[in-house]
Amino acid sequence: MAVASGEIRRSGFAATERRDAWWLAPALQGGLLAVLIGYANWAAFQGNHYQVGGYLSPLYSPLIVVPWFPLSPAFLILLPPVLFRATCYYYRKAYYRSYFLDPPACAVGELRGTSYRGETAFPLILQNLHRYLFYITAAYLIFLWHDVFNATRFDGHFGFGIGTLVILANTTALTLYSFSCHSARHLIGGKLDCFSCSAANRTRHGLWQRASALNEHHMAFAWTSFITVCSADLYVRLVASGVIHDIRLL
Numbered sequence: 438m439a440v441a442s443g444e445i446r447r448s449g450f451a452a453t454e455r456r457d458a459w460w461l462a463p464a465l466q467g468g469l470l471a472v473l474i475g476y477a478n479w480a481a482f483q484g485n486h487y488q489v490g491g492y493l494s495p496l497y498s499p500l501i502v503v504p505w506f507p508l509s510p511a512f513l514i515l516l517p518p519v520l521f522r523a524t525c526y527y528y529r530k531a532y533y534r535s536y537f538l539d540p541p542a543c544a545v546g547e548l549r550g551t552s553y554r555g556e557t558a559f560p561l562i563l564q565n566l567h568r569y570l571f572y573i574t575a576a577y578l579i580f581l582w583h584d585v586f587n588a589t590r591f592d593g594h595f596g597f598g599i600g601t602l603v604i605l606a607n608t609t610a611l612t613l614y615s616f617s618c619h620s621a622r623h624l625i626g627g628k629l630d631c632f633s634c635s636a637a638n639r640t641r642h643g644l645w646q647r648a649s650a651l652n653e654h655h656m657a658f659a660w661t662s663f664i665t666v667c668s669a670d671l672y673v674r675l676v677a678s679g680v681i682h683d684i685r686l687l
């Protein structure tokens with residue numbers, strides 16, 4: 438970050454001494470996030486073309502079809518994953534900057550007065566529910582890996598298509614996103630005063646080191662997994678509606 442020496446410091450919204458394109462990252466993040474959220478909402482409302490053969494869209498997994506439910510089946514299962522992402526430490530940083538300009542970037546004046554209470558009061562204190570949402574959405578991974586298995590079944594026989602690859606890539610990305618979560622890292626290695634005092638603690642220390650290594654890449658997993666979720670839905674949707682044909686590799 439370049440600092441202009443000898444200048445009088447400005448204050449107020451967007452005031453900064455930075456000379457780099459600090460606005461570029463929040464603008465790109467905000468734009469990409471809007472596209473992904475927009476697509477996911479559109480797909481969730483469709484209620485059709487979410488399944489073909491052994492392929493199931495991740496936006497509809499686990500699939501629960503209740504005849505009397507007036508909306509698409511996605512609305513029966515999407516709330517925990519949506520809240521999990523909305524309260525994710527990384528996404529919080531991204532949308533606080535891009536959408537609330539709070540602050541727009543490091544060392545840039547923000548859009549508010551002196552009443553900052555952070556996440557200590559309603560409604561933002563609800564962000565602390567993130568760890569519980571991790572516990573709930575971790576269970577979704579079981580269904581998503583079962584979807585990968587189903588994607589290898591073709592008329593009762595093992596097979597592999599482009600769709601299998603797409604669904605496998607998505608479940609892998611979601612697994613990495615979940616287990617690189619700060620709450621996962623805390624669950625694995627938190628609340629320990631001594632890593633070396635017992636065999637169990639040493640095991641947890643080893644697992645915590647692996648979780649920490651994953652955690653360093655959490656931002657990349659956050660973006661990759663959101664893109665793969667939408668891509669997997671789009672692929673299944675296009676095959677199911679007959680726009681494209683799935684190619685069998687095996």
Ligand code: FES
Nearest residue numbers: 525526527618619
């Ligand atoms: S911190 Fe991002 S998913 Fe938990």
